Amino acid sequence: MQLKTMRAIRQSMLGGPEVLELVSMPRPEPRATEVLVRVAAAGVNPVDWKTRSGYGGIGKPPFILGWDVAGTVEAVGSGVTRFAVGDRVFGMPEFPSEAGGYAQYVTARARHLAKMPERLGFVDAAAMPLSSLVAWQALVDTASVGPGDRILIQGAAGGVGHLAVQIAKSLGAYVLGTCAPRDVTFLHGLGVDEAIDFTQQDAASTVRDVDVVLDLVGGPVSMASLPVLRDGGLLISVPPFTDLVPIRTAAGDRIRVTDILVEPDRTGMEAIADLVEQDQLRVRVAHVFALEDAARAHELGETGAARGKIVLTAGAWARMPKIQSSVRQTIISTKCGAAAPQKETS
Numbered sequence: 001m002q003l004k005t006m007r008a009i010r011q012s013m014l015g016g017p018e019v020l021e022l023v024s025m026p027r028p029e030p031r032a033t034e035v036l037v038r039v040a041a042a043g044v045n046p047v048d049w050k051t052r053s054g055y056g057g058i059g060k061p062p063f064i065l066g067w068d069v070a071g072t073v074e075a076v077g078s079g080v081t082r083f084a085v086g087d088r089v090f091g092m093p094e095f096p097s098e099a100g101g102y103a104q105y106v107t108a109r110a111r112h113l114a115k116m117p118e119r120l121g122f123v124d125a126a127a128m129p130l131s132s133l134v135a136w137q138a139l140v141d142t143a144s145v146g147p148g149d150r151i152l153i154q155g156a157a158g159g160v161g162h163l164a165v166q167i168a169k170s171l172g173a174y175v176l177g178t179c180a181p182r183d184v185t186f187l188h189g190l191g192v193d194e195a196i197d198f199t200q201q202d203a204a205s206t207v208r209d210v211d212v213v214l215d216l217v218g219g220p221v222s223m224a225s226l227p228v229l230r231d232g233g234l235l236i237s238v239p240p241f242t243d244l245v246p247i248r249t250a251a252g253d254r255i256r257v258t259d260i261l262v263e264p265d266r267t268g269m270e271a272i273a274d275l276v277e278q279d280q281l282r283v284r285v286a287h288v289f290a291l292e293d294a295a296r297a298h299e300l301g302e303t304g305a306a307r308g309k310i311v312l313t314a315g316a317w318a319r320m321p322k323i324q325s326s327v328r329q330t331i332i333s334t335k336c337g338a339a340a341p342q343k344e345t346s
Contacts (some may be wrong), residue, residue, distance in 0.1 A: 007023070007103070008103035011052060011062065016053070020294045022294075024032070025301060029075070029107070032077050032078045033111075038071050038074045040311045040313065041047070041312065041313050041314065042291075043101075044294075045163065063098050064100035066102035066312075067129070068127065068129045071089065071122065090128065091113035091129050104315065111266045113269070114272075114273055126312075132167070134164075135214075138164070147172030151174070151211065152203065152212070152215055153175065153177040154178050155179065158216055170280045179195060179198065180197070183195075187305055211230060213234070215235065234255070235256070237263070242259070244257055
């Protein structure tokens, strides 16, 4: 017998992590072109706590946060031909509108999801969509990166950055990445050609002739990235609150400058799934929380101390197949760690 109710994390007001409440509510039903997904895991991203605090665009509370989801198709609406009940799927539905990923069930348009790679577990799958799509849409759709291109990734060890490194390498690029001292070895393990410890080396004064800069840090880093670019190069600034007007003025006609807002992308998700199957893309999962501990997950995320992605689990995840992370994961019950000296703000 199918449950008609579900547990979800909902907020009725804007504020700190304490506004996130565990509630019981009616389970959604799929409409035409939608599927109902039984959520096994949901990713936690910086946009989540920014939206919780009032900087997002999904309107006034009450609402349910969360866009990155991985789970199993429970039901299909009319017109759906891509999926069947029982399929394992992952994706980033409805972004930037409300998707409701912090819940046991979510409905999504079928074309906002992709089938999970066989080798990927639910936790890893939930950690990937938003971050990997930002990287894919920046490097492939926006920059058209190809073999031999020189790419500098500012914040290369972060949630988006470490995936961008691997995607850029899969495209044949020469990849430079800035990071904290503790992550130099990690980046070399991902295949980065030059890992730059930003506490010891100023990329703006030592790096030149870069074709593309993917800035995941924002603020003054975008402006400081201009000198590294060749004439006709491209600066992609991902953090949403970076003022591009003075950067474009300084860049003049020499450098192209753009921002980017990620969007649901079935084709991109399928390409990402292919990279996973080919063992060219792995996600770094730092911490796993139970759904009811969403507030603790946000507390940790906002410190910048998580060295990798944070994931919520919405069910008996330990009994699900292929759930172990390909990099690293832990179960967290208390906040821990110190803030990282450099972090993505996207």
